[in-house]
Amino acid sequence: MPSVLHHDRPRTVRPPASRRTERLAALAALTAAALSADVFWRMPSTADATLRALGGERVYATDVAVNGAPGSLAAYAFGETPATLSTRLARQLNVPLPAGAGRGAALLTHARKNSMQRLLVLPAAAGLGGCVVLAFEQTLRDAASASREPPAWPDGLPALNATPRFTAFCAKTRTRFVTAASGDAPEDAAQDAARALTGAGWSETPPGTPTFRLFVSGRKQCLLYANRANDSEGTLISLLLREGSTP
Structure with missing residues (x-):
């Protein structure tokens, strides 16, 4: 599957480990996990600083709409296992480690200052190693605005026996x-x-x-x-x- 992820800066030499994490990010983000919104991703966010400090490489960033309100999405590639990263991330954010995170993936929600962050830690495909984090972020005001109406089940997916908590959509990349x-x-x-x-x-x-x-x-x-x-x-x-x- 061809990757259309773009990078923050050009690179002419890329070691094998970096290529593996890049392929992982492309797989986990399904080649371009771009969602839609008006301009919002203007400056590095709280989540961005935290994930970079933990060793993440940002391989994609875009503006998004979450439950119809502005937000941002970025994808970060890591060389460690999701269980290890989830533990470090929960400790860094001072939030409880989700039950079952040691089995390979986790979803952490964190409110800090004026920011609401939802961090989805995804396991690698078999043989690739490492993990990827999809970081959704909104201001607390936009998150509160988005929570006033219950989110609807997205078009294009069969409705499941589950209640939507939050949704996002991008018309440009569908x-x-x-x-x-x-x-x-x-x-x-x-x-x-x-x-x-x-x-x-x-x-x-x-x-x-x-x-x-x-x-x-x-x-x-x-x-x-x-x-x-x-x-x-x-x-x-x-x-x-x-x-x-x-x-």
Whole structure:
């Protein structure tokens, strides 16, 4: 799958480890996890500074709309495992480590100063190593505005037996993202979502785990991830849908 991620600065020599993390970011972000909004990403954000300080390489950044309100999205590549990074990130942000984060992925939500951050730590594809973080960020005012109306299930994805928590969409790249709450265990929620996707004509493709799965339908790709954030919240299931612009 060709990557259309752009870099913050040009590089003429790239070691093998960097190429691996770049391919990982392209896979996890489904080649371009660009969402849409008016101009917002103007200066480095709190999340950007934190993730760079932890050793992340920002491979993509764009303006977004989250639940219809302005925000930003950036993708960061790391050479360490998601479990290790999730532990370091939770400690850095002084938030509880999500239950089940040691099994390979995590979703952390953090409010700091004037910023609301949602950080999705995704595992690598088999054989690539490392992980990628998708960092969604909004001002607290925009996050509060977005929370006044419950988010709707995004077009282009089959409705699951789960309640949307937040969504994002980009008309330019036809990329959609949703995180929803489910009363089922992560493995069961992922299996139910997989059945809904295959029933709608999608095909599952390796690599995958019981809670981290990839699907294709023509030129569309969908990443599915389920995790238990904590005992009180139950399971969160996230889907990232990308429609390829080239064959």
